[in-house]
Amino acid sequence: MDYRIIKAETITDTVKKLFTDCNYFIGDDIMSALKSARDNEESEVGKNVLSQIIENDEIAKAEQIPLCQDTGMAVLFVEYGDKVSVDGDFEDAVREGVRRAYIDGYLRKSVVDDPVFDRLNTKDNTPAIIHTKIVAGDKIKITAGGKGFGSENMSAIKMITPSYGVEGVKDFVLDTVRKAGPNPCPPIVVGVGIGATFERCAQLAKKATFREINTSNPDPRYAELEQELLTKINLMGFGPAGLGGNTTAIGVNIETSPTHIAGMPVAVNICCHAARHKTAEI
Amino acid sequence: MKRITLPLTDEQISSLKAGDSVLLSGTMITGRDAAHKRLFELIEKGEELPVDIKDETIYYVGPAPAKPGYAVGPAGPTSSYRMDKYAPALLDLGLKGMVGKGARSPEVVGAIVRNHAVYFAAIGGAAALIAKSIKKTEPICYEDLGTESVRRYYVEDFPCIVAVDSEGNNVYETEPQKYNKE
Numbered sequence: 001m002d003y004r005i006i007k008a009e010t011i012t013d014t015v016k017k018l019f020t021d022c023n024y025f026i027g028d029d030i031m032s033a034l035k036s037a038r039d040n041e042e043s044e045v046g047k048n049v050l051s052q053i054i055e056n057d058e059i060a061k062a063e064q065i066p067l068c069q070d071t072g073m074a075v076l077f078v079e080y081g082d083k084v085s086v087d088g089d090f091e092d093a094v095r096e097g098v099r100r101a102y103i104d105g106y107l108r109k110s111v112v113d114d115p116v117f118d119r120l121n122t123k124d125n126t127p128a129i130i131h132t133k134i135v136a137g138d139k140i141k142i143t144a145g146g147k148g149f150g151s152e153n154m155s156a157i158k159m160i161t162p163s164y165g166v167e168g169v170k171d172f173v174l175d176t177v178r179k180a181g182p183n184p185c186p187p188i189v190v191g192v193g194i195g196a197t198f199e200r201c202a203q204l205a206k207k208a209t210f211r212e213i214n215t216s217n218p219d220p221r222y223a224e225l226e227q228e229l230l231t232k233i234n235l236m237g238f239g240p241a242g243l244g245g246n247t248t249a250i251g252v253n254i255e256t257s258p259t260h261i262a263g264m265p266v267a268v269n270i271c272c273h274a275a276r277h278k279t280a281e282i
Numbered sequence: 283m284k285r286i287t288l289p290l291t292d293e294q295i296s297s298l299k300a301g302d303s304v305l306l307s308g309t310m311i312t313g314r315d316a317a318h319k320r321l322f323e324l325i326e327k328g329e330e331l332p333v334d335i336k337d338e339t340i341y342y343v344g345p346a347p348a349k350p351g352y353a354v355g356p357a358g359p360t361s362s363y364r365m366d367k368y369a370p371a372l373l374d375l376g377l378k379g380m381v382g383k384g385a386r387s388p389e390v391v392g393a394i395v396r397n398h399a400v401y402f403a404a405i406g407g408a409a410a411l412i413a414k415s416i417k418k419t420e421p422i423c424y425e426d427l428g429t430e431s432v433r434r435y436y437v438e439d440f441p442c443i444v445a446v447d448s449e450g451n452n453v454y455e456t457e458p459q460k461y462n463k464e
Contacts, residue, residue, distance in 0.1 A: 243457050
């Protein structure tokens with residue numbers, strides 16, 4: 001079988017650019033949603049907050065500086081073609097890209113080595129969280145984002161059982177958003193994972209936050225659920241920055257997976273308005 | 283829009299009402315999770331703090347590194363609730379102002395009222411914009427904590443909103459209720 005050879009250096013350069021770009025340049029989908037929210041926001045304070053967020057994101061883009069000081073923990077979803085060979089260690093190449101982005105790109109180093117006892121900063125924002133899936137083909141596709149923890153801390157997972165049905169899903173998503181209240185930097189993007197196992201469900205929720213918010217789940221039933229949840233969240237009143245208003249969320253994305261006959265896990269990954277991700281194909 | 287010069291005076295604190303938009307000018311100190319943990323441990327042991335917090339305003343921030351030519355990197359507020367465990371002890375020692383984002387615990391609101399202090403909310407995620415109002419920074423202590431070290435910030439027209447005033451009025455309680463249509 002013929003393999004396409006990709007240089008490790010190309011992986012490193014690509015990953016570096018994905019992380020600097022996602023931290024400097026907010027996606028068009030988010031910017032467009034923020035502008036439309038500003039025009040439709042009922043609260044004057046809320047309108048003002050949204051204007052300042054838009055101005056902030058424009059400054060970051062113009063000056064090529066991070067739009068938020070929390071440039072996040074580096075998360076990557078990799079689709080690794082089965083006819084690709086990297087001339088070196090793939091994860092090392094990714095790690096080096098993250099390191100260079102965070103050091104050369106003036107991004108904040110926010111990772112500590114040990115979660116409980118030492119909590120010493122690793123000083124280069126590694127390790128990264130790498131989700132790799134082997135796919136058919138001779139390309140590598142990487143979607144990367146910096147995930148801030150103000151919103152990550154507001155996320156939750158629940159092993160709901162099937163008898164609760166779609167109402168159980170709705171209740172859990174809405175309860176999680178209600179508990180988060182003003183803390184995760186609203187307006188938020190809500191990533192919902194439904195199905196699979198405990199750990200894969202959480203991963204689906206993260207993946208959902210990495211999907212553009214102007215897209216819908218391809219299954220019309222879930223697309224409708226996304227819209228319904230978005231509408232209901234925006235009736236809660238938290239508003240921009242949690243200071244009151246009708247813009248608490250700008251997007252709800254759902255990703256699903258087959259699951260066990262006894263289960264219906266639901267994970268809710270909350271992301272702030274700085275919902276940063278970029279994609280590259282090598 | 284009210285213009286406030288730091289350090290805060292009792293008179294200024296009395297004049298600030300929840301919901302007021304304010305521009306802060308003057309000096310504040312910074313500190314977040316790790317610095318609070320260290321300060322709190324010293325307070326518990328009855329030891330002297332490496333920074334005098336009396337009449338100070340503290341900004342919960344861990345900035346990104348400054349690019350050459352910048353006084354500071356992007357520097358928006360971090361979530362305040364993580365400092366709730368420590369804030370009452372600092373307020374009881376004379377801290378007058380806190381700047382962060384998000385709701386505070388009833389214990390913190392109680393300590394704000396008891397000590398005639400104030401809590402300001404800055405806009406989470408507006409880090410590049412907020413950094414424009416920070417003109418100079420210098421180290422105070424805990425430099426080993428990097429972005430979490432305690433520094434002095436010299437600010438001009440730093441934009442924020444009075445979130446909890448000295449009477450305990452709390453915008454995070456009152457404002458969302460006005461727009462709740464559930």
